[in-house]
Amino acid sequence: MTRVDLLAPILACVALATASLAQGAPMAEHAERGRAAGIDVVTYRTAVHDVVDIVGYLPAGDALAGTGNPAVPTLLGMMLDHGTRAQDQFTIARELEEVGAEVGFSVGVQSLQFEAKCLTRDLQLVLSILAAELRTPALQPAEFAKVKLQLTGMLENQRRSTDARAREALRRALFPPGHPNRPATLDELLAGTRSATLKDLQAFHAKFYGPEHMTIVLVGDVTQEVATAGIASNFSGWSGGQDFLRTAPEAYPPAAATVTVPLPEKTSVSVLLGETTGMVYRDPDSLALRLGTVIAGRGFTGRLMANVRDKQGLTYDIGAVVSDDSLVDGLWYVDASFSPKLLERGLAATRSTLQTWWQDGVTDRELADTKQGLIGGYYVGLATNQGLARAIVTTLQRGLDLSWLDQYPQLLRAVTRDQVNAAIRRHVDLSKLTLVEAGTVPAAATEPSP
């Protein structure tokens, strides 16, 4: 029995999180970055003994389907753990389970993302499986039929999800065809799932899967030498890959609109109220708008929660965010849920709160507290391997250098109240918001608000 062998190294592990954070060393200096087999490789060694967290991505998300079958990127992502040309899925699963390692894939708007965890001593095994699954998925007809059935079921279930339907409706209302942030409809995805062939998947794989724009971040008990050697040996000889979509057609001009997605017998209505920002994360106004948005709608003390929930008791949850702007222009929106019978009052309270926020701006006290809170929360979030790995990945996907991880708190501190209020007024036009209501919506609430 190998249990004791597996556990022995863990005994040495008492420390938990990032030693360098504890000591206050610059993160960018602690991280090591290089290339192996054409892949961008970042390692960050922490005080955690014997465990490695891996997070990586390559540009192969849904938007990369372009005008082709919109279901293909997700179908291919789902097929990755259904066997390789050398091993079937159950052999791979057994190899991973026997050492307690985990490997998973997910398909997002622009990225195929993967996450893995293993003991340091099993890193080579995990990298070899990861490489085989990415490079040489089996793409067998029998497994493809199962995956198509799975995706069909998942999509069918989304049909009745008020949240999912609202998300789809808002983005389709704001972004034109060809924009990466415009999703396919459920019906288009279902039709695409039905019609997709293995040849479609093979063609997508050949075009988009490759090392050229791929990044792997390893955090934990691992050195750059070990990581690059392992990646080089498992990924060498692989080529190709495409960059992310970094340009996009102009978003629809902001205009007040109401989109209702009627779903019967729902006890809560999902509401989104938003517009495009015309900005990517790296835009000079981005941080200021984010600070202003946090003051409007994040956490328990954001103005929306304080007024619409705490004071008026109209919702369980309401917030505001700037989103989907890592690579192309994104959107700003309020996200809430209301009982059908409180929907009108809820919307009125939301609009009124936003109006005050827009008109009067944020206060010095709010800005100071928000900066302090964001900086504190940033460090708390980095105190885990997984949190650190994800922060590095997000930074790189936004096209920022690793030094940004250290600069972020300083950049936040430097933003002034005038900059925040100017950014709010420049990028949020409350008279031109698109309202989406998904659920059992009373007739009176479907009219466009003034």
Next chain:
Amino acid sequence: MKSRLKYAVLLGLPGWLMIAGPAAADSPAPPSPAVPVPGYSFIQAQDGISEYRLDANGLTVLVAPDHSAPVVTFQVTYRVGSRNEVTGTTGATHILEHMMFKGSEAYNEEKGNSLKRYGERVGAQFNASTSLDRTNYFATLGRDDLEGYVAVEADRMRHLLLRDADRQAEMTVVRNEYERGRNSPENVLFEEVQAAAFEALPYHHPTIGWLSDIEHVPTAKLREFYDTFYWPDNSTVTIAGDVDVAAVLALVRRYYGVYPHSPAPIPQIYTEEPVQQGPRRLTVSLPGELGAVLIAHKLPNGLAPDQPAIEVLDAVLASGKSSRLYHALVDSGLALAADADTGLHRDASLHTLFAQLAPGATHAEVEAALLAELDKVKSGGVTDAELARVKQQYVAANAYRRDGTSAIVGELNAWIAIGDWTQYVTFPRRIAAVTPADVQRVARQYFDAAQSTTGWYVPPAAPAEEHAK
């Protein structure tokens, strides 16, 4: 709410590391040395977690130092949950949890120093939750911000404002939380199966309560709950992170030591669930696309000796692609997902087999497939290889889950609720000792069809003959 034992095992404190050593399953860890602290009685220590009792009022304090990052998680667990409610007050524990954020005498919105304001200003990750057996309040924050948080948290233990106007505004908030939950047919299915499975125990009603009780429970009843259960001797404070044991205990004493013991004994539950007299079935019909099947069996409480074997059974059935349910239901195209899980609770536990139907599959064939896998374990047991595999998965997952003080404290909370935090340390050892014969025995002993409650979620479009009979 489900208290997933799987997570209890997956998450780890230094405590479970003891199973890693040679002959780990046989040799308990040597006790950690006691650190004498003024004002406290030392109770015990296991693998780096020390338990103290505050002499002034009986408050239990657990401390798990970890100096690898300048971060601390602080939690107070009140041993009151929806099991302490009766008709007319269902959901009261949860509403009270919401009211705990409405301000205390010294810290409130009017003074500009509420817990929310403090927590967000220092970047804390903070919240609260209510379940069948407990209510907990927690925050993860920078080490240097801990005292400010403890001051606010301690004040609301006995000085909550609990104003009727706040309750009225919060009622609709809670009602929307209820409504959001009812948007999911699978949630409704689980609640209805649980309600059918438990007739006498308060586990019959959902933690969030029945809608009419949420809407009408008077503030006076909430005050009664608060004054009955929110006392130091009905609570456990847990601290994990970058702290010095003596210093943090002194801090806790400074803020919690001002309170007396509860003036009356904390009421105990004496209700027992009667023996079930045959299988129970129900159908949930709500708009949707794909159906689901849920089969529940009542089990002994979370501390019962057989729980580790049942946990291993669940892992053999449903953990990973090598599991039996994955092969029989997901890979075969009958289900989108299938799971076996045990919600461990203080009075009785509830085991569930769940499957979400794949397009084209019928409820009857999915139910039959779930039960067939259980029957195979009853008749043929599990293999040594399966047992070794799931034990490996547990210990490795434990290592991964040590990634953060918040997770550590959250799992301690689950065991505190069930009644013995040391299970956090000892349960993995008990898992390691499970044999194939144990797994087969528990499958035969507890999974009797006559003791089952089966629910089908049937979207209206599904064929009529499929409805549960």
